[in-house]
Amino acid sequence: MLKLNKIHHIAIICSDYEKSKSFYCDVLGLSIIQETFRAERESYKLDLALGSNYVIELFSFPDPPVRRSFPEACGLRHLAFEVDDIKSAKEELISKGVTVQEIRMDELTGKQFAFFDDPDGLPLEIYQK
DSSP, X not given: OOOOOOOOOEEEEESSHHHHHHIXXXXXXXXXXXXXXXXXXXXXXXXXXXXXXXXXXXXXOSSOOOOOOSTTSSSOOOEEEEESOHHHXXXXXXXXXXXXXXXXXXXXXXXXXXXXXXXXXXXXXXXXX
């Protein structure tokens, strides 16, 4: 049987690099590990960490195709971030101009969660620890 250790990273292609870089760094608080501009591809690659864990590769490409992206679309459903206090996390996101849906209860785990979107409409979630 294949032995997987953990999720290594999530790759995200954005439509506006500076806007998404600001969102993931300034709003969500991820830290930059490395930023690379690849001139031959007219593309940025931004490696981001959550704490000491490498988690996201943020890419930009000229004119990327639009993808349907909402929690109930076929494909990747959403990316969830664990938080200690969902109410304060929601308030912090709202204070930074992010629209956050109402906090709901996961009927299977009894934990609270709420959805919000990144600048390209990628569904993100905060999930109570």
